[in-house]
Amino acid sequence: MADTVQFDLVSPERLLASVAANEVQIPGAEGDLTAMANHAPLITTLRPGVLKVSGPDGAREYVVTGGFAEISGDSVSVLAERAVPREDMTAEQFKAMVSEATDKLAHAQETFVNEPGPVDDAAKLLADMVAIGDHIGLSAN
Numbered sequence: 365m366a367d368t369v370q371f372d373l374v375s376p377e378r379l380l381a382s383v384a385a386n387e388v389q390i391p392g393a394e395g396d397l398t399a400m401a402n403h404a405p406l407i408t409t410l411r412p413g414v415l416k417v418s419g420p421d422g423a424r425e426y427v428v429t430g431g432f433a434e435i436s437g438d439s440v441s442v443l444a445e446r447a448v449p450r451e452d453m454t455a456e457q458f459k460a461m462v463s464e465a466t467d468k469l470a471h472a473q474e475t476f477v478n479e480p481g482p483v484d485d486a487a488k489l490l491a492d493m494v495a496i497g498d499h500i501g502l503s504a505n
Contacts, residue, residue, distance in 0.1 A: 367386060367401050368384040368385060368386055368401060368419060368420065369384070369385055369388070369399065369400065369401050369403075369437075369438055369439050369440050370382075370383075370384065370385075370438060370439040370440070371383050371384070371385040371388055371417055371419070371439070371440045371441075371442075372439070372440070372441045372442070373415070373417075373426060373442045373444060373447055374441075374442070374443055374444070374447075375444045375445070375446060375447040376445075376446075380426060380444075380447050380449065381417065381424065381426070383417065383419055383421060383424075384419050384420055384421075385417050385418060385419040385440065386400065386401075386418050386419050386420070387399065387400045387417075387418050388400075388415070388416070388417050388418075388440045388442075389415065389416040389417075390408070390410065390415055390433050390440075390442070391410055391411050391412070391413025391414065391415060391428065392408045392409070392410060392411065392433070393408065393409040393410060393411045394408065394409075396413070399433075399435045399440045401437065401438065402437045402438075403435050403436070403437060403440075404435075404437075405435065405436050405437070406433075406434075406435045407432065407433070407434050407435070408432070408433050408435075409430070409431070409432055409433075410428055410430050410431045410432065410433060410442070410444065410445075411430065411488075411492050412427075412428065412429045412430060412465075412489065412492040412493050412496055413427075413428060413492060413495070413496060413499075414426070414427055414428075414450065414496060414499055414500065415427075415428050415442065415444075415447075424449065424450075425449070425450035425500075426444075426447050426448065426449055426450060427447065427448045427449075427450055427453050427496055427500065428442070428444040428445070428446065428447045429444070429445050429446040429447075429461065429493075430444070430445040430446075431443050431444035431445045431447075446461075450500055453500060453502065455502055455503075458496070458497055458500075458502045461493055461496075462490070462493045462494065462497065465486070465489045465490040465493045466490060468486045468489060468490075469483070469486040469487055469489070469490050471486075472485070472486035473486075
C-alpha cells in the first residue's frame, strides 16, 4: 500500500505542481478536506482558500480562488481558476483579488435585488478572500 499520491495543480496559466504527496488539504466548497493515499474517489468544487501539500520533499501552500479537485486512491488533481504559491503572493495581487470580489458583491447587490442567493454567494466570496489574507498575513486595506 503506497503512502503517497500523485498531486497535480494546474491553473489556466501553467502547471504549478506535480509532486508526490503524503496529504493534500483542500478548501472544498462544502468544507475543507484532506486527501491521502487510498482516499475514496471524489470530485469537489473549491472555494477560495489555501491549499496545503505535504510530501517527502516538504510542505507547500498555494492560494486558490476556486476550481475543482478530483481525488482517487492514488492521485489528487486540482484545476484552479487562479493559483499562486503562497510565497509568491504579493500585497498588490491580494488587494486586486479582494477588489475583484468587492466589485462582484456590489454588482450582485445591484442586479439581484430581493434575490438573496447570488448576493449571498458574492458576500461569501468576499469573506473567503479576506480570510485568505488573514491566514497568509496580508491585509486587504
